[in-house]
Amino acid sequence: MISMKQIATICDVSVPTVSKALGNRPSVNPQTRQRILKVAEQFNYRPNALIRGIQSGRTMTVAVACNRIDDPFGAQVMQGVLGGLHQNQFECLLFNWDQSVRDGKRILQIIGERRVDGLILLPPEQIPSAEYMTELRTFHRPIVIVDQTFADQTFNFVGTDDGPGIEAIVQHLTQFGHQQIGHLYNDTVSTGQIRANALTRALAQLGLTIPQAWSRPVVGDFDDSYVQATAILSQNARPTALVCFNDHVAMGAHAAAYDLGLSVPRDLSITGFADLPEAHTMRPALTTVNQNVPQVGQRAVELLVEKIEQGEQGSQESQTIRLPVELVVRDSTAPAPGSLLENTSGFLKVDEPLSTL
Amino acid sequence: MISMKQIATICDVSVPTVSKALGNRPSVNPQTRQRILKVAEQFNYRPNALIRGIQSGRTMTVAVACNRIDDPFGAQVMQGVLGGLHQNQFECLLFNWDQSVRDGKRILQIIGERRVDGLILLPPEQIPSAEYMTELRTFHRPIVIVDQTFADQTFNFVGTDDGPGIEAIVQHLTQFGHQQIGHLYNDTVSTGQIRANALTRALAQLGLTIPQAWSRPVVGDFDDSYVQATAILSQNARPTALVCFNDHVAMGAHAAAYDLGLSVPRDLSITGFADLPEAHTMRPALTTVNQNVPQVGQRAVELLVEKIEQGEQGSQESQTIRLPVELVVRDSTAPAPGSLLENTSGFLKVDEPLSTL
DNA sequence: CTGAAAGCGCTTACAG
């Protein structure tokens, strides 16, 4: 690739003159500028962004660390992140955090060496290890964490307002006459804890509780929830509705019900959380809470860019942003078997948001 | 971030000495080295990778251009790509090609400015525009294109051996007694064309053809195929099996069948192509062809790295690599209604590869 | 073993 020095030689001027001409600075003779521009064009000159990064102290690069890029939730976040970064002229350096840690390569070392301007952390599948947290602390540029909060949270955070989502689900199910409600929860992540608490609270207000036998933890996604749902649904006494931690857990529950010969939603209502594309494509389509996942990614970028631009003088306080949700009623929920409502509420089955919370 | 110069000042030595000490070069007094290492450690020194990139002409960065990162196929590729890059010590600069083009920002300009060592191109959803191709030609470093070939292909390519996959599907379906076969094809991409041709040919060898009424094009993914499948399945005479371009098209067909009250696989067998995670989680689980998608991504990286390391002297010929596939028989296919085989072949329903082609 | 010099590809004062 041609350099300014080479252009300077060709045009018989000095490098600073080339720099000024190409940088559209005023004090250059129009004719000289033309000559220089023409040569640059001809040889397809590209300014070296690495140099610019060194000199300005701004690489216009944001690192994004994910666990698995093929996790549909993370992929949705990424779509928003990429959009936001693009709008702000930043580029995205993508890392698999687990992979680096597994190899004993410190991800923040790489990020530091590359002088990225900030870091977006996609939700780890589990509460991160102490090692992970310690490493985060050594990064002296803005960080935004997406979706999950950590115990001793002092990070910028963008996620979802989980509580109201669960409340909307409870309202929806109880309006359908469900009283026998089961729960597949994930208490290894903050969203799981919040949702579980919200569920218990919302049900309690209606005088309802979830029997131990119908409440089971899931950690992994599909396969694990398939096993746990099978365990719940194989009992003599079954719940009429199953509230699931997220859409993937709901898919596991759906598969378990299907394989047990149960009909969803006739025999069992199922709810998810997230509103991934699969919620729309599976059959029966999934009643779930829309988290507007790409929007979460977009906001994460906006917050990060704000922090980057504030630099050292900005308030060092970390911000927490939770985006609102909406219940999306589809076909995986129906009046409880035997309830008075049964066979009367088909009109509620629309594949669009019912309410904004 | 502390620099070598600052370390040099603190340790009262010259910058080259610091460089040698930190670079583990021999000719440094052990005591001097110790002093330097200690200070570096203490101030959390990180060598500036930008400088290294400039000096070595190798940024150890590969650009990956995708259309939508939240496309599950692309995400699976990415998982393999990230793994491969990590193994080879490269980092990944991720771009959304469409986004850049839409904004009139030339992606290769950015890539050029950042001096990436190579480019991996994830499959565009449609045959790329002339503009896209022209831009590609101006990039003078190795490029590997994944999954789709282009008309005037002279690029390095890693994808799937599509033909045998289709042949395996045909064999499987006809063994199940299917003679009335429908087809949802996508002839806007190279894989779609190859698969469609392979299907026609394989059926012809068995004396079978697909009636016009049962053959429909799909371009988009789920929604489009839902519409097309509904059109096919709403006719008086229905096929007993539907061969779908890929898993997402199969999901659309499955949803259409479900919504029409048809039972899969009793009334209709459906096959996909790819073996995305959804093929395993949907119900009935999808009979499909496993493309080993992450492996495709991994191979793409290996080929790219090879080309990068060869540099200018390597053969400039572009390579084409097609990975083998295997048929995965699950629950979306069954003996054709009315065929002699009906009710006799449950034993074939295993969620694992039947054969390696 | 150590450091002054030159260079990677630029930009930014500053002198002419």
Add this chain to the structure above:
DNA sequence: CTGAAAGCGCTTACAG
């Protein structure tokens, strides 16, 4: 309007 000089953070001969 133009260019010599200094600097960004390094590395690599080379002289001492």
